Amino acid sequence: MEPAQRAVQERRRAGRPSQAVLSSARITKAALKLVSHSGYKGLTMAALAKSLNVAPSALYNHVHSKQDVLLLVEDHLMGRVDVSAFTDRPWVEAVSIWAHSYRNVFAAHLPLIPVIALLPVTNAPKTITMYEAVTNGFLAAGWPPSAIIDAIVALESFIYGSAYDANAPGNIFDTGTMAPAVPNFSAAVARRGLKSAETAGATARNDADAAFELGLAAMVAGLAATLT
Template sequence: MASPAEAPRQVRRRAGRPPQALLSSARITKAALKLVSHDGYKGLTMAALAKSLNVAPSALYNHVRSKQDVLLLVEDHLMGRVDVSAFAVEPWDAAVRIWARSYRDVFASHLPLIPVIALLPVTNAPETITMYEAVTHGFLGAGWPPESIVDAVVALESFIYGSAYDVNAPADIFDAGSRAPEAPNFSDAVARRGQSGSGAGAEAAAGPAVDREPRNDADAAFTLGLTAMIAGLAATLGPRD
């Protein structure tokens, strides 16, 4: 029997960075979202992400090839937050309203991801594919011809993405300033935006004691546009009797 002095020594693992195997898409996504919440998308760099994960940048590059890959992971995770549940229980037009508003609200807080959604294939984005499957199933259940569905969804998405930017627009975006006299019709329309079509008489009849919620211009424009799009898409591409 070997003496205690001759017994093999237990090699203690050196402290330091965790092994690369601990990295995963889910862990990278979580760390990226945490960085974004603290520093915005400008703070999301590969070096910062590797540091937050306590790994060398080279280890991170073994899992994602570029920042664009990281953005795709984040985008797909956020797509899982888009509410598609109404397509299983609501009429088609009501389901589209709920889905579109949820979609807009999710990405209004993540504008830098919109170009990622618009330009990258969905091949490696399981949450995104799940979302599209639920929407497509809802369209089919409402009697839409299969060949029209993707075009309708793309048209709606184009409107949704633009509306997400509008949520972040400054309140005075249409203020012509000193050039207002050069565009009197536009400036008057801007000044009248949100006024009731019923006229001043109706407002006076309501009395000063009536409290009115301040108007959200982005929501008003979104509601108007979505209503028009739903009606137009149904009339041009939707189910045929």
């Protein structure tokens, strides 16, 4: 090989990246960032490719469609939900820990709730593993297999709604000039959170958190009652 040819080949070799420019983890991170800045509608393959500084064709070499990207996002988020308590904690406590973790994860990613809530779990290993752990916890607590998925879906419906509530403005129930016309509702709004503050000198809790605790306790107790 001539010296000039060898020099060109060495320059080409040196310019090649040591690893692939794209990866599932990098695509997922970019997709989450895009959604947080632009909402779900802002998550397009063209926008994602641009945010990754690659050509759309390069992106399509890793994911075939937006559906594939959403599966990566779903799996990433579900993989962050804590299911560890189902291995060694009582069922009521385990469900509470799982529900709190689940709510916290999705309260930070509201634009994705309407999408992921309807997204099949097919080809999402971390998501399926999460559900397996929860199912095992239900089975260990004596739940019949026929009732487990319905119970999980019922809890998820509440969790997703509470994730929205965690982001609601503090004055969401402000009746404004309508207050005189709705005195009971206005008084109830004004008294919200005061009961816990008056008990044992405690300070008032965040309204969304208080509502979540009340609703979760009621749901868990109601579900547990179906086993008796």
